[in-house]
Amino acid sequence: MSTLTIKNITVGEGIPKIIIPLVGANEGQILQEAEYVKSLQPDVVEWRVDLFEQVEDLPSVQKMVSKIREVIGDILLLFTFRSHKEGGNKVISDSFYVLLNQAAIRSEKIDLIDVELFNEAKNIEAIVSLAKKHGVFVIMSNHDFEKTPVKDEIVNRLRKMQEYGADIPKIAVMPTSVADVITLLDATDTMKTQYADRPIITMSMGGTGVISRLAGEVFGSAFTFGAGSAASAPGQIPVKELRDVLEILHKSM
Numbered sequence: 001m002s003t004l005t006i007k008n009i010t011v012g013e014g015i016p017k018i019i020i021p022l023v024g025a026n027e028g029q030i031l032q033e034a035e036y037v038k039s040l041q042p043d044v045v046e047w048r049v050d051l052f053e054q055v056e057d058l059p060s061v062q063k064m065v066s067k068i069r070e071v072i073g074d075i076l077l078l079f080t081f082r083s084h085k086e087g088g089n090k091v092i093s094d095s096f097y098v099l100l101n102q103a104a105i106r107s108e109k110i111d112l113i114d115v116e117l118f119n120e121a122k123n124i125e126a127i128v129s130l131a132k133k134h135g136v137f138v139i140m141s142n143h144d145f146e147k148t149p150v151k152d153e154i155v156n157r158l159r160k161m162q163e164y165g166a167d168i169p170k171i172a173v174m175p176t177s178v179a180d181v182i183t184l185l186d187a188t189d190t191m192k193t194q195y196a197d198r199p200i201i202t203m204s205m206g207g208t209g210v211i212s213r214l215a216g217e218v219f220g221s222a223f224t225f226g227a228g229s230a231a232s233a234p235g236q237i238p239v240k241e242l243r244d245v246l247e248i249l250h251k252s253m
Contacts, residue, residue, distance in 0.1 A: 001192050001193075001196040001197065001198065001199065001200070001220065002197055002198060002199075003199065004137070004167060004168065004198060004199050006076055006111055006112070006137055007074065007076060007111065008074075009043055009044075009076060011168065011199045011222050011223070012198070012199035012222045014217070014250065015217060015246050015247065015250045016216035016217055016221060016222055016223055016224045016246060017043035017044060017222065017223050017224075018042045018043050018044070018223075018224060018225075018226050018239060018242065018243065018246075019042060019043065019044040019045075019046050019078065019223055019224070019225045019226070020037045020040060020042040020044070020045060020046065020225070020226055020227070020228040020239060021045075021046040021047075021048050021080075021225065021227075021228065022034055022037060022045060022046065022047045022048060022068070022228070023048050023051050024051070024052075025051055025052065025053050026052075026053050026054075027064060027067070030047070030052070030064065030067075030068065031067060031068070031071055033228065034068050034071040034072055035071055036228060037072070037228040038071060038072050038073070038075065040226075040228060040239045040240075042075065042226070042228075042239065043075075043076060043223075044075070044076040044077070044078050044111075044112065044223070045068070045072050045075050045076070045077055045078065046077075046078040046079075046080050046114075046225075047064075047065070047068055047077065047078070047079055047080065048080050048082060048088075048089075049061060049064075049079060049080065049081050049100070049104075050080075050081045050082045050083070050084075050088040050089045050090045051089045051090075052064065055081070055090055055092075055100070056092070056096070058099065058100065058103045061100065061103060061104065062103055062104070062106075062107045065077075065079065065104060065107045065109045065110060066107065066109050068109075069109040069110075076111040076112060077109065077110045077111050077112070078110070078111070078112040078113070078114065078139065079101070079104040079110045079112070079113045079114065080113075080114035081097065081100055081101065081114070082114070082116075082143070083097070083116055085118075086116060086118075086141075086142070086143040086145070087143050087145045094119065094120065094123055097119070097123065098123050098126050098127060101113055101115065101127045102126070102127060102130050105127070105130050105131050105134050105136050106130075106134070108134065110136055111136065111137060112136065112137045112138070112139055112167075112168075113127070113131055113136050113137075113138055113139070114139050114140075114141050114170075115127050115128060115131075115138055115139070115140050115141070115166070116140070116141055116142065117140055117141065117142045117157060117160060117161055117164070118142060121164075124140075124164055125164075128140075128164060128165050128166070132165070137167040137168065138165065138166050138167050138168070139166065139167070139168045139169075139170050139201065140161035140164060140166030140168070140169055140170065141169075141170040141171070141172070141201075142157050142161075142170070142171045142172075143171075143172045143173075144171075144172070144173045144174060145174050145205070146174060147173070147174060147176065147180075148173040148174060148175050148176070148180035148181075148183055148184060148204065149173065150183070151183050151186055151187045151190070154171055154173070154183070154184065154187035154191075154202075155187050155190055155191050155195065157169075157171055158171060158187075158191050158195070158196070158200060158202075159191075159195050162195075162196070162197070162198065166198075167198060167199075168198065168199050168200065168201060168222070168223070169196075169198070169200050169201070170200070170201035170202070170223075171201075171202050171203075172202070172203045172204075172205055173203075173204055173205065173209075174204075174205050174206060174209075175204045175205070175206060175208045175209045177208070178208065180204065180208075180209075181204045181208055181209050181211060181212060184202060184203070184204040184209070184212055185202075185204075185211075185212060185215070185219045187202070188200070188202040188212075188219045188220045188221055189219050189220055191220065192219070192220030193220075196220070199222035199223075200220060200221060200222060201221055201222060201223045201224075202216075202219075202220070202221045203221065203224070203225070210237065213225065213236070213237065213242070214242070214245045214246065214249065215249065217246070217249055217250060217253060218249065218253070224242065224246070226238065226239035226242040226243075227239065
């Protein structure tokens, strides 16, 4: 698995990089949250735009992206519309999903964009190709809030993301047992050692899966998500606690 450099951040080596989401609903909440998150010094700020009240108004979205950039400065900015079928807050059409992500790319204010794997191939291509033209890195993702697929399926989905041209494949699954967490970690190690030619992100959600958010450096997950003002997914832990544990594990390796 090779590393990836985005601005001054090298992804895929050492301590997993920390992503903190912005989950506010309106401009005031988002900007206040951005100020707080900046003080936590994450590697990446993720804007969960599906939680934004004006998400269906493209000029408002682009304006908000610019304001977030003004607040966070040079910190990497990840733009994410999480679809309702994968745990997000809003239902939109496939065509608007493409337009929304393309508008964010064209804003020239973001560094990374999340593109969900389970979209039509033509829609994925429309977003990924534009992102590459504008120097925006693609995190391709899949989220299963119901279960943990078998190991081979997890690996196959990550490999499919590579085939689509994702810079960073990502999968998040829900465990129903400790065995499910072990399945996710085993799949991560197999992907890292046998198939990945780029950094990957994996996680097992909920309380049972917290170990997967902490042990990425051991098994091969290059990023982890921490809670800022609020969590955006089950199992995220406060950033200070997360960073302390990541550093303890790093010193032991």
